[in-house]
Amino acid sequence: MKINWKLKLAIGLIIASAILYTIAYFGFHEPDKVIFYIVIDLAFIPLDILIVALVIESLIEKKERETVLEKLDMILGVFFSEIGDELLETFTKINASSDEIIKNLENIENWSKKDYQNAYKHLETKGVTFSPSIKEEEIPTYINELKGVFDGKREFLVGLIENPNILEKDSFSNLILAIFHLEDELKYRIQPEEVDIADFRHIVGDIDRVYSKLTLEWLKYLEFLNKHYPYMSSIALRTNPFNPNKDIHVHD
Numbered sequence: 001m002k003i004n005w006k007l008k009l010a011i012g013l014i015i016a017s018a019i020l021y022t023i024a025y026f027g028f029h030e031p032d033k034v035i036f037y038i039v040i041d042l043a044f045i046p047l048d049i050l051i052v053a054l055v056i057e058s059l060i061e062k063k064e065r066e067t068v069l070e071k072l073d074m075i076l077g078v079f080f081s082e083i084g085d086e087l088l089e090t091f092t093k094i095n096a097s098s099d100e101i102i103k104n105l106e107n108i109e110n111w112s113k114k115d116y117q118n119a120y121k122h123l124e125t126k127g128v129t130f131s132p133s134i135k136e137e138e139i140p141t142y143i144n145e146l147k148g149v150f151d152g153k154r155e156f157l158v159g160l161i162e163n164p165n166i167l168e169k170d171s172f173s174n175l176i177l178a179i180f181h182l183e184d185e186l187k188y189r190i191q192p193e194e195v196d197i198a199d200f201r202h203i204v205g206d207i208d209r210v211y212s213k214l215t216l217e218w219l220k221y222l223e224f225l226n227k228h229y230p231y232m233s234s235i236a237l238r239t240n241p242f243n244p245n246k247d248i249h250v251h252d
Contacts (some may be wrong), residue, residue, distance in 0.1 A: 033192050047229065073224040077232070079160065080221060083153050084214060087179070088241035090149055092210050096133040101215075102242055108222070109237050116223045120216065127212030132204055139200050143192035150183045159184070171220075175213040182206045 021038065025031055046109035077083075092098045111119075134142055157180060160166060166173045185206055189195055195203070197228070218241070240246050 009145050014167075027168070035105055070228075072165055072172065073228075074220040075163070075165075076172070076217060076224075080218065080236075083149065083179075084166070084218065085239060085241045086149050088145055088218060091130060091207060091214075092242055093244070094134045095211075096131040097129045098242070101128055101217075105242055106167070108240075110225075111223075113192075113194055113223075116219060119219055122218040123212060123219070123243045127208075130208040130211045131202060132200075132207075136197060137150070139195055140192040141196075143186065143189065143195055143200075143203075147192070150186065163170045166233045171213065172217055175210070175217055178206070178213055179248060182210050 034248055093103070094099070157176060160176055161173075161180075168177070183201075185203055189199075224232060225236055234250075235248075238246060238248050238250070
C-alpha cells in the first residue's frame with residue numbers, strides 16, 4: 001500500500017521529536033525537567049489547534065472568497081459586454097420611468113461609497129419600475145428586437161451557469177436564471193404579431209424582474225471598476241446603457 005506523503009511526514013516528525021527528547025533525557029540527566037517541558041508542550045497543543053484551525057483557516061477562507069468574488073466581478077464585465085448592456089438599453093428606451101432612473105444616476109462618476117450603498121439599499125428594497133410606454137401595434141417589433149438581443153447568446157449564458165464560482169454570488173446567479181426565463185418566454189413566441197396586450201403584460205412582468213436585478217449588478221460592477229480598475233470604468237460610463245445621449249468618444 002502506498003503511504004500518503006502527509007502520513008510519512010507525520011511519522012518522521014514524531015520520530016524526530018522522540019529522538020530529541022531521548023537525547024535531552026540521557027544527555028542532561030534531568031528527567032524531571034524533560035517531563036515538565038513535554039507536559040508544557042502538550043498543554044499548548046489545544047491553543048495551537050485553535051490558532052491554526054479557527055483563526056488562520058478563517059483568514060485563508062476569507063482571502064479565497066475575496067479572490068473568487070473578484071474573478072466573478074471580472075466575469076460580470078464580459079457579461080455586460082456580451083448581453084447585459086444591450087438588455088438594459090433595450091429595456092430603458094421604452095420605459096416610462098427611465099427619466100427618473102437617469103436622474104438618479106446623474107454624476108455617478110463622482111459617487112462615493114455611501115452613494116453606492118444607498119443605491120443598493122433602494123434597489124434591493126424597492127427595485128426599479130418597468131412601465132413600458134409603447135403602442136399596441138409596436139409590440140411585435142419590440143418583441144422581435146428583444147429576441148434579437150438573445151440571438152447567439154444561449155451558449156454564453158449556459159457557460160455562466162456552468163461556472164461553479166457563480167454560486168458564490170446569489171444575486172448574480174438569480175439574475176442569470178431570471179434572464180433564462182425571459183429568453184424562454186420570448187423563444188416560444190415564434191409569431192411576435194400574435195402577442196396581444198394581455199400576453200405582453202405577462203412578458204413585462206418577466207422584464208421587470210430582470211430589470212431590477214440587472215440594474216443592481218451593473219452598479220456593483222461599476223463600483224468594482226472604480227475601485228480596482230479606474231481606466232476601465234471610463235468606458236463603462238461612456239457606454240452607460242441608461243444614458244440616451246451616451247458618447248463613446250473622449251472629449252475635453
